[in-house]
Every structure is written in structure tokens, then in C-alpha cells.
Amino acid sequence: MDKAEQILAALGGTDNIVEIEPCATRLRTEVHNSSLVDEKALKAAGAFGVITSGSVVQVVVGPEADTIATDIEDLM
Template structure:
């Protein structure tokens, strides 16, 4: 499953410039963004997210148990 998801998820979060911090936590990506309003939830779900929770600039993307690995891959893209 290598893997287009990290790139797709990053794009749906508004790209590298919009990401302040991203961290994997077992089943979800905890993302602190510059601007939470640009998040494309439909694209996140298309990339395999089970759910998206937004609270202002903090967005949690539920991706399942590979969250830690996906977060590392996204960090490599930043």
C-alpha cells in the first residue's frame, strides 16, 4: 500500500504551507493548520479517511491504525 495517501491527505489539508504541525496518534492525524477553513473533507475521505473532525485550525483526520506511518510520510513531504 505504498501509497498515495500521504500526498493526497496533505493536499486536502491545504498543502505543506498550510500545515503548522502534524502528528500521528494511533488511529488519527492531529493537524494544526494555518487555516482550517480550506480543508477538503471530501478529498480526505476519498483518500481513505474514516472521518474528519474540525475545531478551528485543529483538524483530526481519522485514518485507522496506520496513522503513525502516514503522519511520518506526510512529515517527509513538508
């Protein structure tokens, strides 16, 4: 799996994503069920950090955030 596929899977898959939006260094994701998010797998996929607040999961991936977000949207 490439990075985008790994991140999408670790976020609980396409069905779990309400919205995904890139910021300068992070993916801001709104999910249906944050308990389906696998933080370890996100880090294994290259995330520097994961910040969860309710249904919003921020995955810190660095400046490639917009490229990764586009790749993830292509997979959805």
C-alpha cells in the first residue's frame, strides 16, 4: 500500500470519512467513528503525530499534506 492507502485504511476506510481537508502540514479529517481510527497505523504510515478531538482527527504529515489529501480523495 502506498502512503495514502495506508492513511485511509488507518482512518477506518472510506466509509468512516465525512470530510478530509489538507492544511499546510496536516490532514484535517472528520470521521463518523473515531474509535475506528488506528493511531499506531497512522504513525507507521509516516504521520508525525495524531490529534483527535471528538470526531475531528488531525493527522500531521508535513508539507506533503495536500498531495496526500488529493491521493486519498482519488481513492475514495
